[in-house]
Amino acid sequence: MIMHKRKTKFSVFVLLFFVYSVSNVFALGINFIERASFNEDKSGIFSIKVDLTQTGRLVSIIKYLNKDYGDIAKFIDHDHLCVIKERFKKIPDINEVRVKYNKEMLTFTIKFKFKNIQALNKAMRKINKGIDPPKITYFSLSDELFVREDINGIAKKLILYQKNDNCLVKSLDLASFFKGTTYTTVYTFHKKIERFSHPLGELTTNKKTIQIKHHIFADNETEESIGNRIHFEKIT
Template structure:
C-alpha cells in the first residue's frame, strides 16, 4: 500500500513539475472553482445553489486514474458523493424544498440547489453542506429590509488547510497552496431592493444594482486572509 502511495505521489510531482516548466502561469492553472448563488425575496424566502467545478484539475485527475485503477471514481468521490450525502441531510430540514443534484457527463461539474422558506432555514442548510468544516449552528446569512450580512467564519483557504490536517490519504502529502493555487470561490446574490453600499472591496454590482458578486482567489498573494464576508446595505424605499 505504501509503495502504491509513493508511486502515485512520485508521478503527481512529475506531472506538476511538467506543468510548471512547460506552461506559463497564464496558460495553465490548477485549482477548483466554487460558485455560490442565491436570490432573496422580500419575505426572506428564495433559492440557493452551490457549484463545484473540477475542470482545472481534469488533466491531473486523468493522470491519477491512469496510474492507479483504484482511483477511477475519484471525481465521484470528490463531488457527487459529498453532495449526495448533503442532499440526504437537507431532506430532513423543514422549510427546504425542490432539492436538485446534477453533474455533467465528464463528472467534473457538480451542483446542488434548493429553495428555502426563510433565512433561518437557509442557515441550517448551509450548516449541513459545510458539516465538518465549520463549527455548528453558525449564522452564515442575516437579512432585513436594510441590511444583508454574509459571514465567512473560517475562510475558504482555512477550510482547505483544515481538511488537509485531518486527512490521512494522498492529499496530506501535497502542498495545497500549490495544488489549489488558481482556485476561486465566487458568490452571486440577487435582492429585491437596490444596493447602496457594501463592505467587501472585491464586490462588483450589476447595472441594476440588485445583484452583487465577489470573485475570491483563494490562494492568490494578498488574498489568503480575505474572505467572502460582506455587509450589504439596501436603498430605503419607505
Template sequence: MPIQPQKARFIVFLFLFFFQSLSNSFALGVDFIEKADFNEDGSGQFSIEVDLTKTSYLISVIKYLNKNYKDVTKTIGYKAFSNASTKFETIAGISQVDVAYDEKMLKFKLMFKFNTIQALNKAMGKLNKGLDPPKITYFSLDDVLFIREDLNGVAKKLLLYQQYDNSLVKSLDLASFFKESTYTTIYTFCNTIEDYSNPLSEVTKDKKTIRVTHHVFAPDQVEHAIGNRLHFTKK
C-alpha cells in the same frame, strides 16, 4: 498485467507531486460558485457548483493509470454533496433538493429552495459540518442589511481538510495544488444595493446582484475572502 492498487496509488502520488511542482505550466485548481436568489419574504433558491476543469489533465492521467480511479471526479465531491443533500430532508423549509453531475464537463452542483433564512442557515450548517463552528449564522437579511459571514475563510477550510484527510491529499502542498482555485459568490436581491464591505465585490448595473470572486490562496485576498456586509437603499 493490471497495476496493483498499492502501486497505482504510489504512481498517482508521484504524478501529483510532479504536477504541483510545475508552477507555471499547469493552472491547477478548483472553482466553487455559490449562488443565491433572495425574495422579499426571505425565501429563495440556493446552489453551489464545483468546477474541476482546471484539473482535467491531471484527472485524465489518474484515470489512465488505473481503472480503479475512473470515478475519481465523483469521489472528489459529488458523493459529499449527495450525503449532505440527504440530511436536508430533515430540515423544515428546505425543498426541491437536487444534485447534478456532468462527467464530461467535470462539474457537479447542489441545488435547493428555502422558505426562510433560518432554513438556509441550517442547510449550510449541515453542508459545512465539521468545518465551521456549529452556531455560525451564514446569512442575515432584512430590508436594510444583508450579511454573509465567513468565519474561517475558504483557504483555512482547505488546510483543515488536509490536516484530517487520510488520502494522498494529506501530503500535498495545497497552496501549490490549489493555486488557481477560486470561490465565487453571486447573490441577487429585490432591494437595491447601496454599499458593501468586501472590496472584491462587483455590482450589476441595476444594483440588484453582487458578485465576489475570491482567489483562495492570493495573499492579498485571504483576509477578505467571501464575507460581505451590504446595505440596501431605503425605500
C-alpha cells in the same frame, strides 16, 4: 512479489512527483460558485456548484501514464449524491432539492428553495459540518442590511482540513497545488444595494445583484474571506 511491491511504490512516487510538478505549470484548482436569490419575504433559491474541470485535465494525464488509476468521477458517485439530497429534504422549510452531476464536465450542483433565512442557515451548516462552529449564522437579512458571515476564510478552512486529515493531503502544498481555486458568490435581492464592505464586490447595472470572485490562494487574497455586509437603499 517483493519486486512487484517495490515497483508499485516507485510508480506511486513518480506519479506524485509528476502531479506536484505539473500543478506548478498548470493553474489547477476547483471553482466553487455560490448563488442565492432573496425575495421580499426572505424566502428564495440557493445553489452551490463545484467545478472540477481544471483538475480533470491533470487527471487525464495521470490516467494516460497510469492505466490502473481510477476515474475521478467514481469518487462522486450517484448514490452519494442521492444521500446528500435526502439529508437536505429532511430540513424543515427546505424544498425542491435537486442534485445535478455532469460526469463529462466534472461539475455537480446542489440547488434548493428555502422558505426563510433560518432554513437556509441550517442547510449551510450541513454543507460545512465539521469545518465551522455548529451554531454559526451564515446569513442574516433585514430591511436595511444583509450579512454573509465567513469566520475562517476559505484558504484557512482548507489548511485546517489539511492539518486534521490523516491522508496524503497532509503532504501537499495546497497553495501551489490549488492555486487556481476560486470561490464566487452571487447574491440577488428584490431592492437596490447602496453600499457593501467587501473590496472585491461588483454590482450589476440595476444594483440588485452583487458578485465576489475570490481567488483563494492568490498572494493578495489569502487573508480575505467571502464575508460581506450589504446595505440597501432606503425606499422613500
